[in-house]
Amino acid sequence: MRSRSILVSLLIATITVGATLVPSRAATFRLQGADFRAGAPLPVVHEGNVPSMGCHGKDVALTLHWSGVPVGTRSFALTMVDPDVTQISGGFVHWVAYNIPAEARTIGPKVPYKYSMGTMGAGVIGYFGPCPPLHAAAHHYHLTLYAVSVAHVPGKHLTRAKLEAALAGHVLGTARLVGTFRRP
Secondary structure, X not given: XXXXXXXXXXXXXXXXXXXXXXXXXXXXXXXXXXXXXXOOEOOHXXXXXXXXXXXXXXXXXXXXXXXXXXOOOOEEEEEEEEOOOOOOOOOEEXXXXXXXXXXXXXXXXXXOOOOEEOEOOOOXXXXXXXXXXXXXXXXXXXXXXXXXXXXXXXXXXXXXXXXXXXXXXXXXEEEEEEEEEOOO
């Protein structure tokens, strides 16, 4: 009888530990904006500078922070996509960054490390700020941070599609954040 209650106690302890550790470990990888909340508008300073389209922003890259990094992460990759641009399959890509060091917990216009800048939707390398059509409904900007199991993703100025292909089988976790932008 005593061995049965010890076995039941161990089973309960195992279930309890498993229930608290496994889901919380998976749910802790988080991405946050330094100057906007999830689902909220991006500040105007991040607007693209595309005079031909009527956008006169400063085109300052977003500053993002993350926490709860999955065990085994050796680098990070980031994409920013506007799926509201329906003329382009998969949306318009605004930012592709990869080979972000495993020690990093932030990315933005000024960081103390080097990383690889990818090619965004208009063929420009680096960050390209929001520039939705004038008087259009707010567009949604989906940021995805990938925790990667390799320290270096080969390739120069990868597009989103090429980055995602290179990451296949190497993603340990993803953290997502959505911001909006509407031209005044």
